[in-house]
């Protein structure tokens with residue numbers, strides 16, 4: 001790619017001060033850190049361990065495409081960002097000279113000085129999402145769930161399909177304006193003006209493009225049989241970045257809109273939705289909400305490890321093996337005190353007295369942990385407790401429609417658009433919205449499921 005295709009932007013420290021961001025926040029230049037896949041082996045990912053020449057090639061390609069440091073931004077050709085990415089920064093290079101950007105046109109009449117996406121990100125987002133958007137800022141290790149790593153190019157809450165689609169600007173705007181309820185991701189409506197929100201959206205997309213390009217370059221270079229820079233040709237690099245950019249640009253075309261209007265909420269609709277939730281009357285398709293959310297919808301389905309075990313790992317910071325051991329002893333104690341009459345108990349009961357042997361418990365919960373309890377970023381995941389009325393992706397009916405119809409990307413919650421027609425999805429939405437106020441809806445869940453399993457009652461609705 002030649003430089004005439006690129007728009008080169010340069011942000012200096014001075015410009016940040018000019019833009020009103022205090023030194024307390026922006027104290028000196030920062031640097032991108034390489035992906036861990038340069039030098040470490042991660043299960044399920046390609047890496048460049050032991051290939052220093054290809055590592056250097058990838059590093060150089062990234063610097064050429066996106067700029068060498070966060071202070072020196074370049075934007076790949078045809079990025080699709082507003083004004084070619086100009087609003088990422090607030091100074092730009094024109095004919096070899098660095099000039100302040102004029103924001104007047106972008107702001108449509110507003111005279112408020114704007115910091116640029118980079119400076120806004122640095123001030124408001126970096127401490128959680130990290131310099132390169134890896135979700136590894138200094139605050140991150142104290143949070144559950146941890147902040148999003150943008151570098152996979154996967155975002156949970158989108159209105160788009162099919163698999164792991166990019167979010168639209170409107171999806172990202174909603175996340176930024178309202179935050180993600182029930183997590184530490186704040187609502188920025190009061191902190192930033194609408195122009196600032198658009199600029200920081202550009203910056204998130206920029207970091208995601210950079211991170212996904214890095215990941216894909218590593219995957220391509222990892223295929224090389226020898227550590228020779230020629231194995232990653234300029235054409236291949238160009239193709240890889242074009243793919244990443246195009247996925248972002250084609251996103252408006254893949255928005256999923258309901259084909260049927262929302263079914264009005266009524267007792268009947270809510271009960272129909274409840275039965276679908278329980279896997280009853282789903283016209284032969286397997287709808288298995290309860291496998292994950294549990295029959296009472298509290299998020300304790302059998303596809304995931306026990307909540308108490310989960311908490312020991314995530315909040316007690318134990319390894320899964322240690323947590324399993326500790327939890328089994330607790331179960332033993334609970335079992336002993338429940339089954340031995342008062343006055344007769346003398347400490348531990350033997351393992352044989354438990355309904356399940358330690359080895360069985362261990363192997364089941366280990367499998368659940370590795371297969372079920374992780375999201376695509378490798379972080380521990382819990383199904384939502386649907387009795388709380390707290391929805392990360394928003395509580396409007398259309399938000400819940402999107403969650404159920406097309407799932408939550410990277411987080412195991414599957415799409416149901418191919419299993420349920422739209423009117424049934426709306427019934428489920430009505431049920432979900434009613435549940436926190438009518439917990440009795442799931443009081444007889446187990447009996448309803450059992451009854452439905454008998455062929456004679458399958459048609460009951």
Ligand code: HEC
Pocket residue numbers: 120121124125126127128129139143144145146147148154155156157158167172175176180183184185186188200201204392
């Ligand atoms: C206090 C920490 C914190 C701060 C500050 C923060 N975030 Fe987040 N952010 C999170 C967490 C945690 C998540 C993931 C929640 C989850 O996965 O359930 C997240 C997720 C996101 C997502 C992904 C949404 C999706 O659909 O997957 C985007 C985009 C995002 N944040 C952008 C931003 C931007 C831009 C800023 C600054 C203006 C910011 N965040 C500031 C914690 C934070």
Ligand code: HEC
Pocket residue numbers: 156277287288289290291292293303381382383384386390391392393394400403404408411412413414416428432
């Ligand atoms: C394979 C497991 C699985 C199945 C099946 C499943 N879910 Fe989920 N669901 C999850 C997980 C995990 C989350 C939490 C994701 C997160 O927080 O990132 C979730 C979250 C949700 C949320 C919260 C959305 C939000 O914005 O916070 C709703 C509502 C929901 N599921 C409804 C359903 C319904 C209804 C069904 C059946 C039609 C269903 N789920 C089937 C795993 C599942």
